[in-house]
Amino acid sequence: MAKQPNSIEQIKQVWSAAWPEAVAVWNPYVTLREPTWCLASRDAHLEGLTSSFAMIRLTDHRIVIDLESVRTNRVENCALQILAHEIGHHVLIPANRYDNIGVFRRMRLALAGIEDRVPFVANLYSDLIINDALQRIHRLDMASVYMKIQQGADISSSLYMWYMRTYEYLWGLGRGVLSGKKQSPQIDADASLAASLIRSYARSWLDGAGRFAMLAYPYLIEDSEYNKARKELAKYLDAEKSGEGSEVAGGMAEIDESILEGIVDPRAEALDDRIKADSGGDLAGEGEGKERTKPSSSDQKSLLGGTGPRQRYLEPGVYIDMMRQVDPTADDNKLIIRYYRDIAMPYLVPFPVEESLPLAELLPEGTEQWEPGDPVEELDWFETTVTSPVVVPGITTRRRVYTEDVDAPSKPQSYNLYVGIDCSGSMRNPRYNFSWPICAGTIVSLSALRAGAKVMGCLSGEPGSFLETDGFVKSEHDVLNVLTSYLGTGYAYGIPRLQTPHLDKVKRKTHLLIVSDDDIFSMLQATGPDGSLNYDIAERALLRAGGGGTFVLHSSSSWHSEGVKKLEKMGWAVHYVTKEEEMVEFARAFARQFYNKTGKRA
Amino acid sequence: MIIVPTISEMIHHIKRCPPEFLAPPLLRGRGEIHTESLVNDIFRMLSGNPAAPKRIELSTEKRSKAELSLIQICCWALSHPFFRQIDSGWLNDVFWSQLAAIAALVKPELWVTDEERSEELARMILKCCGYVPAGETPEEALDRFDSVNTVKRMKVIEETRAANERAQAIRRQMAEQRAREAANVYGRE
Incomplete structure (x- = not known):
């Protein structure tokens, strides 16, 4: 028997020595840094480890061990098993931020109404998968670790009993060795199903997550039962906050129908399997008239309430809620930007370019600000260091500007884009409800940025307030941040905003895109602060910008036909976007509007 | 032996x-x-x-x-x-x-x-x-x-079927309520 380390320092030495062996249990080529050893629990608290004696972070691929708590829980001799378990969270489940959210997505569907319990259930599930792999495949004695921790444990919640009974099933332990002596036949049956599930989905554990949560569901409905179980199982919760502080993962706004197939109650499935086995018996009448208990995926989908293109996306509020569960510190702005970006990406269109005739001989004209995102080769280091010896990208960085020489061959140059978004009370808040116009605006803005254009965004609900980017910028975050914000003031986009001095200074042609609803016609008929009619302001802005203009309206084509004719006469294109077909048609028409004229593309 | x-x-x-x-x-x-x-x-x-x-x-x-x-x-x-x-x-x-x-x-x-x-x-x-x-x-x-024992387990599942179906009904109601709330947000703005 291994010698018992006495002091915390000795425990640290023993555990540190066990680290390479623990890594080798999974794979000697796994490269993980040695854990953060906290000699006192208060140090562990500073690392965010509060209830258990170990935890993992997916953000920086770290493991934190509270050695004082290790001694309190009498597991100082179990370094190899516990370290291998924590490594298992990094290499097996959840392994990465993407799969971590994958587990959460599945469990949220199963735990409808009690989604706040998802991180807790996900932690229990991943522990079962890892521990069974270590015990069965890697031959580590995980059972003895649990026996030590469970020694004298007070088990009163049904969930705790069921969870520990599952381990007894998995590892062939005697009744009550881990789960106490109070099991009911129902806990026995559920634990047996859970053990089968853990074995069946050991490799494709993402697919088993929904089923596991469905099994746990009856034990979690009552708040008091859940709170009791949470308190009793606190020392095992080492991966609940593993996704905290991480970047927002993409592709999570979409509802994956294959996920819905896995939201099945294993109890109902067992009854269903019984019917299948029976009906496979070739005896007349067998299996007939028996009720199938497995819910269909369309049934599940109706509960989920998909929105957006092909109704394949989560509602923005549900998306934000889910992502905040993975990372409670996540910024709402970043989340909503990512949400609309994910939806817009498949619909990006070719953004217009103009044929310019510059650059046979490069005649230096002066300098202008170089911004992150501009080509690095355009950065003028001499002028930059003259501006300031301390280089701050986007602030002190300069680039040289050249005059054009008409003798040169032509060079395509993308238009700039001005996006004006109506943010009055009549528009939907894109943070709560999916908004087709905002989606259309996002598509055009991202298309423009991808083509190398600069974009200026202006959010306006007037009379009232407005919010705009600092001129034309190349930052996707700045543009989408304006697009997805909400003011809720006034009644329409303020047309006088088109008088912005930023539109005077631009050297490239600029396309104007106004996203609003039919209240914009009341705004167009009003007069601006200088007494001029807003229709005239819109016309002048269109001429000044030189790259055409588009109104995208959340409205009907039969309303305000006079106003539409007037706008079209000026040169504005008007599109109505209230559903998917219209949005796709708008994206097509937007691309056609420019490419047919130049004759380059059909 | x-x-x-x-x-x-x-x-x-x-x-x-x-x-x-x-x-x-x-x-x-x-x-x-x-x-x-x-x-x-x-x-x-x-x-x-x-x-x-x-x-x-x-x-x-x-x-x-x-x-x-x-x-x-x-x-x-x-x-x-x-x-x-x-x-x-x-x-x-x-x-x-x-x-x-x-x-x-x-x-x-x-x-x-x-x-x-x-x-x-x-x-x-x-x-x-x-x-x-x-x-x-x-x-x-x-x-x-x-x-x-499968026979015994299935007997327990059958016996608790009504309770499980009740739990699933609650789950469904909660999901429907959440979907309704999400749809109503616009109305409350």
Whole structure:
């Protein structure tokens, strides 16, 4: 028997020595840094480890061990098993931020109404998968670790009993060795199903997550039962906050129908399997008239309430809620930007370019600000260091500007884009409800940025307030941040905003895109602060910008036909976007509007 | 001295079942294996009398395909050397008849692929012939058999079906309520 380390320092030495062996249990080529050893629990608290004696972070691929708590829980001799378990969270489940959210997505569907319990259930599930792999495949004695921790444990919640009974099933332990002596036949049956599930989905554990949560569901409905179980199982919760502080993962706004197939109650499935086995018996009448208990995926989908293109996306509020569960510190702005970006990406269109005739001989004209995102080769280091010896990208960085020489061959140059978004009370808040116009605006803005254009965004609900980017910028975050914000003031986009001095200074042609609803016609008929009619302001802005203009309206084509004719006469294109077909048609028409004229593309 | 195998050894033996025993039973002109002949062959082997006349009548036409498949897997399980050491008197029509209930609950392939089902089958056969797996007390063996007993588990699931359906109904109501709330947000703005 291994010698018992006495002091915390000795425990640290023993555990540190066990680290390479623990890594080798999974794979000697796994490269993980040695854990953060906290000699006192208060140090562990500073690392965010509060209830258990170990935890993992997916953000920086770290493991934190509270050695004082290790001694309190009498597991100082179990370094190899516990370290291998924590490594298992990094290499097996959840392994990465993407799969971590994958587990959460599945469990949220199963735990409808009690989604706040998802991180807790996900932690229990991943522990079962890892521990069974270590015990069965890697031959580590995980059972003895649990026996030590469970020694004298007070088990009163049904969930705790069921969870520990599952381990007894998995590892062939005697009744009550881990789960106490109070099991009911129902806990026995559920634990047996859970053990089968853990074995069946050991490799494709993402697919088993929904089923596991469905099994746990009856034990979690009552708040008091859940709170009791949470308190009793606190020392095992080492991966609940593993996704905290991480970047927002993409592709999570979409509802994956294959996920819905896995939201099945294993109890109902067992009854269903019984019917299948029976009906496979070739005896007349067998299996007939028996009720199938497995819910269909369309049934599940109706509960989920998909929105957006092909109704394949989560509602923005549900998306934000889910992502905040993975990372409670996540910024709402970043989340909503990512949400609309994910939806817009498949619909990006070719953004217009103009044929310019510059650059046979490069005649230096002066300098202008170089911004992150501009080509690095355009950065003028001499002028930059003259501006300031301390280089701050986007602030002190300069680039040289050249005059054009008409003798040169032509060079395509993308238009700039001005996006004006109506943010009055009549528009939907894109943070709560999916908004087709905002989606259309996002598509055009991202298309423009991808083509190398600069974009200026202006959010306006007037009379009232407005919010705009600092001129034309190349930052996707700045543009989408304006697009997805909400003011809720006034009644329409303020047309006088088109008088912005930023539109005077631009050297490239600029396309104007106004996203609003039919209240914009009341705004167009009003007069601006200088007494001029807003229709005239819109016309002048269109001429000044030189790259055409588009109104995208959340409205009907039969309303305000006079106003539409007037706008079209000026040169504005008007599109109505209230559903998917219209949005796709708008994206097509937007691309056609420019490419047919130049004759380059059909 | 009779050497009783451990439960792990029996599970291992069952999981090594050759594909021939898993082939579809011959039933109403379809299938490959004549299950009744297989059963009588096993009986002759265990009784040590290869020339004995047919003793066990299976009446295969009255049995389901799943049951006949399980009987074939049992024949393989009984090929373990342990069963040659003991009297084969227990292996009568009663044994072959009691497989119908359990066969209706489990897909045949699971008996040899699922660890827990293999354990259940091993324990069931040992219990029928009156032996306790090596290294276990009769109480432990009984408790463990109860733990993996499909008939018992299905009975519990059936009994708690109403409660589970209630839980699922609550779950559904909560999901619907959440969907309604999401739809109403616009109205409240």
